[in-house]
Amino acid sequence: MREAEAHEPNDPNAMALATATPDGRPSVRTILLKGADRRGFVFYTNLESRKGEELEANPQAALLFHWKSLRRQIRIEGPVERVSDEEADRYFASRSRNSRLGAIASDQSRPLPDRAIFEHRIAEATARYEGQEPPRPPNWSGFRVIPQIIEFWQDRPYRMHDRATWTREGEGWDVTRLYP
Numbered sequence: 795m796r797e798a799e800a801h802e803p804n805d806p807n808a809m810a811l812a813t814a815t816p817d818g819r820p821s822v823r824t825i826l827l828k829g830a831d832r833r834g835f836v837f838y839t840n841l842e843s844r845k846g847e848e849l850e851a852n853p854q855a856a857l858l859f860h861w862k863s864l865r866r867q868i869r870i871e872g873p874v875e876r877v878s879d880e881e882a883d884r885y886f887a888s889r890s891r892n893s894r895l896g897a898i899a900s901d902q903s904r905p906l907p908d909r910a911i912f913e914h915r916i917a918e919a920t921a922r923y924e925g926q927e928p929p930r931p932p933n934w935s936g937f938r939v940i941p942q943i944i945e946f947w948q949d950r951p952y953r954m955h956d957r958a959t960w961t962r963e964g965e966g967w968d969v970t971r972l973y974p
């Protein structure tokens with residue numbers, strides 16, 4: 795990630811998030827990585843969005859980074875858990891005031907008949923929380939993807955790439971090289 799931060803033109807923390815319905819219909823969208831440690835990879839979103847509902851019904855996900863400037867790809871797969879309310883509150887409080895008001899005003903992934911309705915809801919939230927800290931909406935929180943498999947891919951000439959897959963084995967990781 796440090797190398798991506800130094801080389802990518804923008805959003806080095808942008809990644810694709812794949813989810814699926816319980817009957818196996820997949821969907822994918824871009825999100826931002828907001829935390830990574832030994833426990834897993836954290837992102838924030840609206841819990842009633844399409845991804846939020848799919849993760850509620852089927853708490854399994856896959857993440858993908860493609861850092862074009864580095865010609866590198868990382869794939870991550872595993873079950874997800876919700877972050878604690880305290881962790882979500884802390885991250886929400888770190889966001890700009892306007893981003894917090896936007897999260898309050900947005901019914902993410904629901905039909906919006908007219909942009910003016912969203913702008914009106916933002917104006918309402920702005921007026922309502924004047925002089926106060928806008929609180930985290932109960933339907934806005936974070937998920938942690940707990941990695942079971944991580945694959946690193948590095949471009950090499952003539953498609954003779956380097957691939958290595960790390961699979962969780964108890965407390966450690968089994969590392970296996972794969973053909974490109």
Ligand SMILES: Cc1cc2nc3c(=O)[nH]c(=O)nc-3n(C[C@H](O)[C@H](O)[C@H](O)COP(=O)(O)O)c2cc1C
Pocket residue numbers: 805808821822823824825826827837838839840843844845846902903
């Ligand atoms: C670069 C980029 C970063 C994004 N980051 C997030 C994010 O961190 N959280 C989020 O809810 N949506 C984010 N979005 C918007 C999502 O891609 C998506 O449009 C939205 O979350 C609704 O997805 P859904 O209907 O599948 O739930 C981002 C979009 C882009 C292009």
Ligand SMILES: Cc1ncc(COP(=O)(O)O)c(C=O)c1O
Pocket residue numbers: 826838839889893
């Ligand atoms: C709707 C939405 N929510 C959340 C995020 C996460 O980023 P931030 O907390 O920095 O706004 C994004 C980033 O693009 C976004 O589009």
